Amino acid sequence: MREIYAKMAELEREGRRFAIATVVRTVGSTPQVVGAKLLVDDLGRLVGTLGGGCVEGDAFVEAKRVIETGDPSLREYELTEELAWDTGLVCGGTMWIQIEPGERALRFAGRDLLGDVLAASAGGAPVALATLMRRRGKDLTAAGKLFVETGGKGGGTLGDTALDARARAAAAEALRRGTARTVALDEETELLIEPVIAKPRLVIVGGGHVGLAIAKLATQLEYEVAVVDDRPEFASRERFGGVNEVVNMDMVKALETMPIGWNTFIVIATRGHKLDAHCLRAAVKTSARYVGLLGSKRKTILIAKMLRDEGVDEDRIRAVHAPIGLDLGGRTPAEIALSVMAELSLERHGGSGKPLRLADELFERTIARKTG
Numbered sequence: 001m002r003e004i005y006a007k008m009a010e011l012e013r014e015g016r017r018f019a020i021a022t023v024v025r026t027v028g029s030t031p032q033v034v035g036a037k038l039l040v041d042d043l044g045r046l047v048g049t050l051g052g053g054c055v056e057g058d059a060f061v062e063a064k065r066v067i068e069t070g071d072p073s074l075r076e077y078e079l080t081e082e083l084a085w086d087t088g089l090v091c092g093g094t095m096w097i098q099i100e101p102g103e104r105a106l107r108f109a110g111r112d113l114l115g116d117v118l119a120a121s122a123g124g125a126p127v128a129l130a131t132l133m134r135r136r137g138k139d140l141t142a143a144g145k146l147f148v149e150t151g152g153k154g155g156g157t158l159g160d161t162a163l164d165a166r167a168r169a170a171a172a173e174a175l176r177r178g179t180a181r182t183v184a185l186d187e188e189t190e191l192l193i194e195p196v197i198a199k200p201r202l203v204i205v206g207g208g209h210v211g212l213a214i215a216k217l218a219t220q221l222e223y224e225v226a227v228v229d230d231r232p233e234f235a236s237r238e239r240f241g242g243v244n245e246v247v248n249m250d251m252v253k254a255l256e257t258m259p260i261g262w263n264t265f266i267v268i269a270t271r272g273h274k275l276d277a278h279c280l281r282a283a284v285k286t287s288a289r290y291v292g293l294l295g296s297k298r299k300t301i302l303i304a305k306m307l308r309d310e311g312v313d314e315d316r317i318r319a320v321h322a323p324i325g326l327d328l329g330g331r332t333p334a335e336i337a338l339s340v341m342a343e344l345s346l347e348r349h350g351g352s353g354k355p356l357r358l359a360d361e362l363f364e365r366t367i368a369r370k371t372g
Contacts, residue, residue, distance in 0.1 A: 001196065002121035004039050007047045008102060009118055017042040018102040019063040021050060024133060024192045025140060025182060028093025030079065031055070035180025035194050039102075042067050050097060055079070059097050066099045073099040074140055096140050098131075108147050108156035116149075116196075123198040125150050126263075128171035131192045132158045133182075143189075148172055167191055178263060179349050197263055199224045200348060203288075205251050205279050206269040207234035210294060213337035214267060215243050221341060223265075228254045251275065255282035262289055265344055267324065269294040277303045284316045290347050292324035292340065299323075326353060 004020075011018050018041040023032050031051025038056065039047040040063035050056045055077045062073050077095045106113040106129075113127065120127045132144040146156030146164060148171035158164055163185070170183045174193040178200070183191045202218045204211045207229035218225050219242050226245035229235035235248035247254050251270060260266070266283045268291070270276050276293060280303055283291045293300060300322040307317050325339035326346070346353050 001037065001048075002118070002199075004037050004048050005114065005118045005121055005196075007039055007041075008105075008114055011041055011102065012114065017067050019066040019099050020102055020105040021059045021063055021097055021099045022192075022194075023050060023095055024074070024098045024131065024142070025096040025190070026093060028079075030093040030095045032095070033180065034182050034192060038063070040064065040067070050095075055095065055097070059099065063099050066101055070101050072101065072104070072142075074142060075099075076140065096133075098142060108145050111155055113147060116147075120196040121198060126175050126195060126197040128175045129194045129196065130158075130167045130171045131194075132163070132167070133190050133192060135188050135190070146171075148175065150175065171195075176262075177348075177350060200344075201226065201261070201264045202344070203228065203255075203258065203260065203264060203266045204269065205229075205255065205266065205283070206271065206294075207231070207239065207246075208269065208271060209333040210336050211267075211269045212239065213333035214269070214340055215240055217334075217337045217341050218344075219243060221345075226258070228258075252278045252282050255279060255286065260286040260288050262287055264288040265290040265292070265347075267292050267294065267340060273299055273302070277306055280320065281307060281310070281312070284312060284320065290344065291320050292343070293320060293322035294324050294336070294340075295322070297323060321347075 018039055021038040021040065023034050023036040026034055031053065036050055037048045038050045038059060040060055050059055062075065066073055075097055077097065079093055106117060116127050128148045130146050130148065131142055134141050134143045144158035146154060146158060146167055148154040148168050154168060158167055166185060170191055171193050174181060174195045178195055178197050180194045183193060185191060200223050202223040202225050204214055204225065204227045207227050211227060215225050215227055225243040226247060227235065227240050227243055228247045228251050230250050232248050235246050237246055240246050266288045268276055268279045268283060270279055276295060276299065280293055284307065304317050308314065321343060324343065325336065326342045328335065328339045330336065330339060
């Protein structure tokens with residue numbers, strides 16, 4: 001998302017016109033999630049995506065009209081089976097896409113938030129944007145905006161004090177989760193909440209085979225990755241090419257001195273139980289949203305007892321993900337890395353972890369309907 005905000009700032013500096021298309025609501029299976037954005041400028045250049053296919057093509061044409069007229073647009077796109085099959089969007093759901101002139105997209109009660117969201121996406125203070133959507137049957141209209149900063153400050157209004165309070169509370173919760181979502185307020189109104197925060201940061205404590213595999217996968221998943229190890233041969237740029245930071249120092253000291261904010265995930269995978277314990281002690285004292293420990297159940301119990309005996313808060317001990325990862329059955333470093341990163345994704349996005357495979361009952365019912 002930072003790429004889009006940076007492009008907006010660039011176009012504003014150049015005095016160019018542009019439009020921002022946002023997926024504001026979805027029902028069923030769709031090629032993009034709420035909050036997905038596409039920027040279209042007056043030269044027809046694109047940044048971002050709405051999922052491709054004819055939906056994005058139509059949104060592009062509509063965005064050009066919005067740029068020319070200055071009138072916002074909100075359209076429904078029903079991905080019927082025939083349309084989905086023909087265009088490659090084999091989804092079958094419905095998307096609502098709002099398109100706004102660039103100069104209005106981040107304007108709240110007379111304040112332009114572009115500088116704030118650009119700073120937030122680069123590691124500054126997070127901010128959450130909330131848009132009120134009203135439904136009348138299938139018709140959807142945008143009916144107000146507000147924003148919330150950390151600490152509860154913000155601006156804008158949805159036109160009702162009680163509604164503003166509910167929206168600010170929901171936006172504050174979304175900031176803690178870090179992903180865009182819709183929140184139903186009643187049968188006719190819902191909020192689109194878009195948190196703007198920097199990329200999640202992953203601190204891997206231990207540069208062994210598993211740490212290396214985790215770092216490779218985390219880089220592909222667009223985490224800011226830092227690797228810490230006290231052995232020079234395991235903490236080198238040659239070994240960890242592509243990661244953001246490689247720290248060669250005492251691992252406990254690194255955890256005590258490194259900047260570790262709320263959107264940081266810590267994975268402890270050192271070479272021994274004692275070192276694991278010392279690192280975990282330091283990790284639970286940070287403000288990281290996730291701390292995970294690689295190892296056996298027995299090691300987990302022993303280290304938890306040690307921390308409890310030292311007076312570490314019980315809630316913080318129980319919040320540690322140990323043994324780390326989801327039970328996928330794999331044993332190689334790459335398979336362990338997949339297990340670990342899958343759990344981190346679950347933590348970030350609030351998924352269920354259940355298979356997406358179509359249930360047999362639903363599959364049979366669909367076949368019966370087709371042949372009936």
